[in-house]
Each structure stands twice: as structure tokens, then as C-alpha cells.
Amino acid sequence: MTKYDLKELLEYIDPSSLSYQEWCNVGMALKHEGYSADDWDSWSSADSRYKKGECFTKWNSFNEEAGAVVTGGTIFEYAKRGGWHPPVKEKYKDGAIDWDDEIGSIIDADSVDSIELQEPSDNDWHPSNELIRYLSTLFETDDYVGFVMQSMENDKGKYIPGNRGIYKMTAGELIEKLHKCNDDIGEVLGDYNQEAGAWIRFNPLNGEGVRNADITSFKYALVESDSIDIGKQLSIIHQIELPVAAVVYSGSKSIHAIVKIEANDSKEYKERVAYLYKICDKNGLEVDNQNKNPSRLSRMPGVIRGEHKQFIIETNTGKESYDEWVEWIESIDDDLPDEECLADSLKDIPDYAEELIPGILRQGHKMLLVGPSKSGKSFALIELCIAITEGTEWIGRKCKQGNVLYVNFELDRPSCLHRFEDVYNSLGIPEGKRHSKNLYTWNLRGKTLTLDKLVPKLIRRAKKRNYRAVVIDPIYKVITGDENSASEMANFCNQFDKIAEATGASVIYAHHHSKGAQGSKKSMDRASGSGVFARDPDALLDMIELDMNKEVKEHFLNEARVEAMHAVLDKYVPKWRTYIYQTKKTDDHDFEAMNDYCAEMLGFEQMNELQYLTELKVDEAKHITALQISGTLREFATFDPINCFFKYPIHFLDNGNLLKGCRPEGSKKKSKFEKMNETNKKKQDENIELFLNAFDQLNHDGQVTVKELAESGLMMGKTQSALRGAIPRWIKKEELKGFEYSNGIIKKT
Structure with a gap:
């Protein structure tokens, strides 16, 4: 702390304006800071209550060993009351509050000095x-x-x-x-x-x-x-x-x-x-x-x-x-940055943050992956973790290599580790060539805090390893507040900004689709809950399942059968590929030709083994799903939708263009009646979101009147009469869960 001459500060303190206790405090502070009784006596003499020799008698009675200490800070406080202003608030002059400081935490209570109170003597008692x-x-x-x-x-x-x-x-x-x-x-x-x-x-x-x-x-x-x-x-x-x-x-x-x-x-x-x-x-x-x-x-x-x-x-x-x-x-x-003059800033424009996922996500930005249940969102995030760790491709884009933290809320530790091992193996990356020492998992199943409580702990850990990406999976485990409330979800999503700002890492997280068919919706409208989820991230990637036609399904069934043939032939006819290419002059993926060749080369027991293995492979093929990934990007131009397949445990691109013409599930052409219902539902959803935001702002003691809603203007001009009709209907249909309505009053239950 900057040293000040306390005698100069005393010039701002009128002794006659102080109580007896405050006068004693000044003396104790001067003694603690190494000044003399003469200094206290000289200053005190300006008071009409001054008694010669009293300062020296009182000075000798001040005993810090008794446990009471008054420091020079007290004189600072009294001087400020008298008009003195310090040039800078000492505690904070070196910058913003540290992340670990709570808002409103000004001091360390454990290190506070105690001020000794001086009770008035009987002679001074009035x-x-x-x-x-x-x-x-x-x-x-x-x-x-x-x-x-x-x-x-x-x-x-x-x-x-x-x-x-x-x-x-x-x-x-x-x-x-x-x-x-x-x-x-x-x-x-x-x-x-x-x-x-x-x-x-x-x-x-x-x-x-x-x-x-x-x-x-x-x-x-x-x-x-x-x-x-x-x-x-x-x-x-x-x-x-x-x-x-x-x-x-x-x-x-x-x-x-x-x-x-x-x-x-x-x-x-x-x-x-x-x-x-x-x-x-x-x-x-x-x-x-x-x-x-x-x-x-x-x-x-x-x-x-x-x-x-x-x-x-x-x-x-x-x-x-x-x-x-x-x-x-x-x-x-207030740890906010200062305003900037644009003219000055444009003279030295910083470079863009480097691209972590080319054309999709920059370093230090946020990405949300949205998809239906069982579409393999978690596997897609694990694939992304590995792609960044290894510096390999993800959905056809070569990722910048670096350390990754995968925060797992959903799986127990063994299951999580098995998933990573399965994905590594399916991607064909052998153990000796992996950079998995740079990929960290934080397994928090059963130990989950709300995100606002977790973030400071996450940041402290993340700062130690210089992560390129922090992947949070899934977020429904840590959501704080009502998923449908725009204001509450905005506060929730702000936690991701805190992680990115404090660590420099990209923050990547997954969320689920709302209920019902999604094919007729725009990608930004598919995420469950408030629209904040779609508007907040720098990159929104949406996965939607495609209806595979008969030809695509048959393709994978034949691929499965051929894969089984390859496995059995490798076991019993080691040089079969040479024969196929040179003698039969056919493709080893030609199902008809391979089927004929197996019948020619394999014995009865071997054909039984082939049949058994074929049944297993075909069953796996029946569970392959087709997906389309579309993006809504803040920093880059929108890319053409990417078609891919999910075959446990990995996704792979549709490089053969098999899915051309396949439509998202639930995207059939709507009737005029369906379109009208959809329009009405969308308007109702918008009105409900307006209501929830208005209730948050007007709420006092858990209730709001219809009159207040109408007069506030927050309901886009809707009259009391219209609201009296609509709100009970929304509550009855459970569009507004957790509310009740009676006599013009809406209460949150």
C-alpha cells in the first residue's frame, strides 16, 4: 500500500466533530503506526474539550496486547469524511477482481484488525x-x-x-x-x-x-x-x-x-x-x-x-x-473493459482467433451440438475430443491440435473410459500412436453441482493445463433455472462465457431436441427450451435423423454380409484377394460375386460359421442411422448440410452420396390445416415466452395481476380481456406448468 503521512491526513479531521470513542481511536491508530503522543496532543488541542496532559495519560493506557488494535485505516476513514480523497483505491488499483473473489467480497474478514472501544468514564458520561x-x-x-x-x-x-x-x-x-x-x-x-x-x-x-x-x-x-x-x-x-x-x-x-x-x-x-x-x-x-x-x-x-x-x-x-x-x-x-475509440482501435486491429474447427469454430468461442436422443451426440463429442487431441478430422474438417478436457456428467467412470477406448479403436488409431496423454476426463456423475457453483472449480483446474477445448456433456445435468425462461437461460449460458474468458479454451456442449417431430422446423428452433440456447453460441450444429430409403438400407445390409465374408475368407483362405482380383477380375465388395466365391471355396462348417457371423453383422447394420448436420454460425458463412451415418460407436461421412434425396424425419408436406396449427402454436409459444419474461420482471411475492401485465406493455399490447382468456387456457393445457390463476391474479406455485 502507498505510504501516507498520517499527520497530513489529520488536517482533514476536526477533533471537535468526533465522539469520545472516535477521538480515542485516532490516538490508538497513531500509536500503532509509530507516531508520538505529541502528535496526538498537538492535533487534539484544536478542540474546546481539550485538557492539557490528558492525551499523554490516555496514550499510556492503550494496550494492543489486550487484543484490540486500531490501525491507520481508521484515520483514513475519518479523513475521507472530512473531504480527503485517495488517488486510487489501493486494493484494486492493479486490475480487476480475481475470479475467486465473490461479487460483494471487499475484504478478507479473517485478517481484519480489531478496533478497541473506549467506554466513556463516569466523568465523561452525559x-x-x-x-x-x-x-x-x-x-x-x-x-x-x-x-x-x-x-x-x-x-x-x-x-x-x-x-x-x-x-x-x-x-x-x-x-x-x-x-x-x-x-x-x-x-x-x-x-x-x-x-x-x-x-x-x-x-x-x-x-x-x-x-x-x-x-x-x-x-x-x-x-x-x-x-x-x-x-x-x-x-x-x-x-x-x-x-x-x-x-x-x-x-x-x-x-x-x-x-x-x-x-x-x-x-x-x-x-x-x-x-x-x-x-x-x-x-x-x-x-x-x-x-x-x-x-x-x-x-x-x-x-x-x-x-x-x-x-x-x-x-x-x-x-x-x-x-x-x-x-x-x-x-x-466492475471488471468490465474500458470503452475504446474506434479510430484508434482500427489502427491496430488484432488478428482473428485461430480456427479450432476450420470454418466452424474459433479458439475461445462457444459451440453447441443439438440433436435427438440416441443420435450419438456424446459419441460425436468424444470423436471431436479425439480429433482435437490428435489433430485429425471431425466431420471432414481437420482440427487444430491441443489439450482437451471432457467433463462427463452422465456416465460412470468405467463406462466413460470404455467409450473413449471403443472410439479410438473404431477410428483405427493404435495405442502407440495416440496423443491421449493430452486428453483429460473429469468424471462427475453423482457429484454434480449446478453450473454456477461448478464453474470456478473448473476454471481453477483448466488454467493448469492450457486446454484448447473444454467439452461439457450433457448440460441438462447442470442447468440452473427454468429451461423455458429466456432470462434464466441467458444467465445460465453466461457461465460458458466465463469459462472461455478465464481459460482461453473453446467451450463445447450438447443439448437435446424438444419433443415431437423436428423435420419441419428450422435448425435454430429444434433445441429444447428457450431460444437462448440457439442464439447464444458462436456455432450451433444441429443433428437431425434422416429417413433412409430402401436402397440405402439394402446397401448397408449387403455391406454387412460382405464384411462377414471377408472375415471368414481371411481366416480360411488367406490368399483369396489375389484370386478374386486376378482370376475372377471382380470387386471384393461385389455382393453377388463374393457370395458365389464363398459357396465355391468354403466347406459346410465354414459356411455355417459365415451364416452365424453374417447374422451378427446384419443386425448391426439394421441399427445404422442416417443424420444430417447443419450449422448456424456467427463467425463464418453457413456450410452446406453434411450427411453422415452413425454406426456404433462412431459417425462417418456419406462420401458415396447415398443419402441424396433422403428427407429429415417428420418433414413430410403439411396440409393447410397442419400449417395453420403450427402457426398458431408458434404464436402461442412466443406469447408464453413473453409472459414468462414479463412475470420475472413484475413478480413480487410470487404473483402478478393481469392488470399489471396489460399495463406494463411487456405483452405486446395485449388487453386485460385477452389475457384473462388466454392465461387460464395455457395453464389448463399445461403450457404454463407451475402457475395457477384466480380472480385476475397469476401465482407461481
Whole structure:
């Protein structure tokens, strides 16, 4: 950290503006940082409360060995309140937040120094001034203030408020009476039990009650934590710059920070308090969630509780307002790049990322493979992993060679390894020539986290091996949120960007088709769920099954029979190929000629063996499927559809053009009625997606009214009447699963 002269920072701090505790904090910080008591005394002399020699006496009482430490950071905080601005936020000046930092994590709570609290001595104890300062800080003179002086002991021996208290006096009335009471606040507020202390509400009331509904202005929220040392609590409050109006010592094991919330209504108050508590929790200040109500009681300064005083530690610290604080929090988290001047950028245009799969996918980009169930998507991805590892072809394109990580969610480890071995063998790559030392599998079946939780762990591992590609198979195992929600799936797909950005690897993943026939749909419309799946990746490859005609099927059956003949002839007639070529002068794949030759050359037992093997090969051939791969590409021109076959366990191209004229399954010509139904279904799907997006935006407490939907404009101008008719129909037909409708209100069940 840059070193500053703390004596220069003291010029920004008016000692007369500090509480007794804050004044002590300055002294302890100076002592900790190696300054002298003279420095503290010289600065303190500007205060009308200054007493000669007091600084030196107090200085000698500061004892860090007792466990309380105040560092120079406290003086930084007080100086900022006085108008000093550091040239740069030291913690973040070297760049963006590291990947492992959580959003909202500003500090390392384990390394926070503890600030020693200095309880006012009896000579310095002025209860009226404590309470006047509190009221003046938090309330307007005409605000009604609620407080409770009576207490009762519960069955656990803990003192709690004994009643609803008083709530019909204004801050102005209280302050006027406190000025005249000569520090006997019981005369103004009523007597209290000094074993229990007393309580006060921090938000103004309407003078009629003390419920949340009686709050007139949602100004403040209470932050209280009793799980860590009090001095650390205060230090964390300083370091995360909470917009504090007042901090009060409770007289026990916590401090009460009254934080500026400045909400317009109860709904906004609830949202802001939730955000406030989230940031506190992430930075080690575990907040008591029971305090989230705006009418909550807090500890009243100026009273005794047991052996300690309830007193104001400080007022108006941290950021000036809630909005300023949120902007600061988010600016710390903002790891976005700066804007660029196009004229300057065009002078030095970087090269394109190299092509991992030529004409389809660049290094560091995303690719989605979509297909029907049992079309061999996982085998296609394994083939791609091997092609990148070996630098060989995949769907006819030679891949850039490099390390690959295959993330397996679906298969147990033995099955996954057997698949790789089977594919390697079927591709004809012998073990001695493989580069499989560069191909890694991460087997997570039964250990699957949601993708947002998994990604940081994946990135930490991926950074060690400089992967060219990370292949995730399948994604349905790690989807977070509703597959049909555009906003939720956009957030889900953003996780792939994080992997690519952090590792430089291409991210390749598979998804399945929606239910029903796909042949009549465009390739971008076949993926199950939200259209985000099709729009998000840089390359979308869609696999659809083709209807093989009789000729194609017969071709593979004959190929199977010939393959069986070759195997038996290799076993019993080693030189048969020479004879076929030279004597018969025929092709060794001519089924009729080979059939005649086998009948001529093989004996009875050998023909039986051939028949058995032929039956096995023919059965395999009957399970061959034909597929067409089409692409929707962001970086390249669209390529002509690629026809191929899947014969377990690999795909191979239709180099013989056997599939010419074969159509995708379900692509028969539609009747006029079918086309009309399809159009209506498409419109309905679009309307449902609009509804889901609108519900996400308007949702409060799990419900939205039809009136709100219509007036929001998010439903493309649909009237209340139209929505009242459509939404119940969608729910009844289960087009909207998980919703219910009644009396104009849609609820998420």
C-alpha cells in the first residue's frame, strides 16, 4: 500500500466533530503506526474539550496486547469524511477482481484488525447528550419517536422489551426536555431497569402505533452481529464503508449500526436491506436477520446496561448515502473493459482467433451440438475430443491440435473410459500412436453441482493445463433455472462465457431436441427450451435423423454380409484377394460375386460359421442411422448440410452420396390445416415466452395481476380481456406448468 503521512491526513479531521470513542481511536491508530503522543496532543488541542496532559495519560493506557488494535485505516476513514480523497483505491488499483473473489467480497474478514472501544468514564458520561446526539442525527424535529423503557425477563434469563413503549412524542419535544433534565433522562422518558438497559426505534412513526405499517419514512436499517469480536465488527463496518448514520454500543457483545437505507416504500426497503445484509455477510459481518423489519427496536444510547454503558461510538461514517454506497460496491466489482475509440482501435486491429474447427469454430468461442436422443451426440463429442487431441478430422474438417478436457456428467467412470477406448479403436488409431496423454476426463456423475457453483472449480483446474477445448456433456445435468425462461437461460449460458474468458479454451456442449417431430422446423428452433440456447453460441450444429430409403438400407445390409465374408475368407483362405482380383477380375465388395466365391471355396462348417457371423453383422447394420448436420454460425458463412451415418460407436461421412434425396424425419408436406396449427402454436409459444419474461420482471411475492401485465406493455399490447382468456387456457393445457390463476391474479406455485 502507498505510504501516507498520517499527520497530513489529520488536517482533514476536526477533533471537535468526533465522539469520545472516535477521538480515542485516532490516538490508538497513531500509536500503532509509530507516531508520538505529541502528535496526538498537538492535533487534539484544536478542540474546546481539550485538557492539557490528558492525551499523554490516555496514550499510556492503550494496550494492543489486550487484543484490540486500531490501525491507520481508521484515520483514513475519518479523513475521507472530512473531504480527503485517495488517488486510487489501493486494493484494486492493479486490475480487476480475481475470479475467486465473490461479487460483494471487499475484504478478507479473517485478517481484519480489531478496533478497541473506549467506554466513556463516569466523568465523561452525559446521558442526555448521548440521546440528543442520536435523535438529532436520525430524526427531524417533527418525527414521532418510539422507545421502550420497561423490560421483562424471559424464561432464558434474558431481558427483553416489556411492552410496546411510548410513541406519541416527537424528536423535537424529546430534545427540548432532555436539554433541561440535567442528565436525568428518566425524568423525560421514564425509569428503566439498569440490568436490562432500554430500547429505541430508529425509523420515524406516525404517532399511532409501532407496527411496520406505522412507519412514515423508511430511512434506516439495523445491522447487528454478535458472532465476532466487537472491535472487528466496527472495523468491517469501516472497511466496507457502510453509509452509517450512527453506531451504538449495546452494552453487551454487539454494536448496533444504524445504516442509511432511504427507501421509498416497504418493498424497496425489503430489497435494499436484503442487499445490505448480503454484502455484510460476504465480508464476515454475519447479520442477525431478525432485525430486517423497519419498526425494529435498537439499543438506546445514554442508558446503563449491567456493567456497561450504551453509548454512541460514532455518527455519519462511510458513504454519504445508500445509492453512493451501492455504486461504490458495484464499481469495485466492475471488471468490465474500458470503452475504446474506434479510430484508434482500427489502427491496430488484432488478428482473428485461430480456427479450432476450420470454418466452424474459433479458439475461445462457444459451440453447441443439438440433436435427438440416441443420435450419438456424446459419441460425436468424444470423436471431436479425439480429433482435437490428435489433430485429425471431425466431420471432414481437420482440427487444430491441443489439450482437451471432457467433463462427463452422465456416465460412470468405467463406462466413460470404455467409450473413449471403443472410439479410438473404431477410428483405427493404435495405442502407440495416440496423443491421449493430452486428453483429460473429469468424471462427475453423482457429484454434480449446478453450473454456477461448478464453474470456478473448473476454471481453477483448466488454467493448469492450457486446454484448447473444454467439452461439457450433457448440460441438462447442470442447468440452473427454468429451461423455458429466456432470462434464466441467458444467465445460465453466461457461465460458458466465463469459462472461455478465464481459460482461453473453446467451450463445447450438447443439448437435446424438444419433443415431437423436428423435420419441419428450422435448425435454430429444434433445441429444447428457450431460444437462448440457439442464439447464444458462436456455432450451433444441429443433428437431425434422416429417413433412409430402401436402397440405402439394402446397401448397408449387403455391406454387412460382405464384411462377414471377408472375415471368414481371411481366416480360411488367406490368399483369396489375389484370386478374386486376378482370376475372377471382380470387386471384393461385389455382393453377388463374393457370395458365389464363398459357396465355391468354403466347406459346410465354414459356411455355417459365415451364416452365424453374417447374422451378427446384419443386425448391426439394421441399427445404422442416417443424420444430417447443419450449422448456424456467427463467425463464418453457413456450410452446406453434411450427411453422415452413425454406426456404433462412431459417425462417418456419406462420401458415396447415398443419402441424396433422403428427407429429415417428420418433414413430410403439411396440409393447410397442419400449417395453420403450427402457426398458431408458434404464436402461442412466443406469447408464453413473453409472459414468462414479463412475470420475472413484475413478480413480487410470487404473483402478478393481469392488470399489471396489460399495463406494463411487456405483452405486446395485449388487453386485460385477452389475457384473462388466454392465461387460464395455457395453464389448463399445461403450457404454463407451475402457475395457477384466480380472480385476475397469476401465482407461481
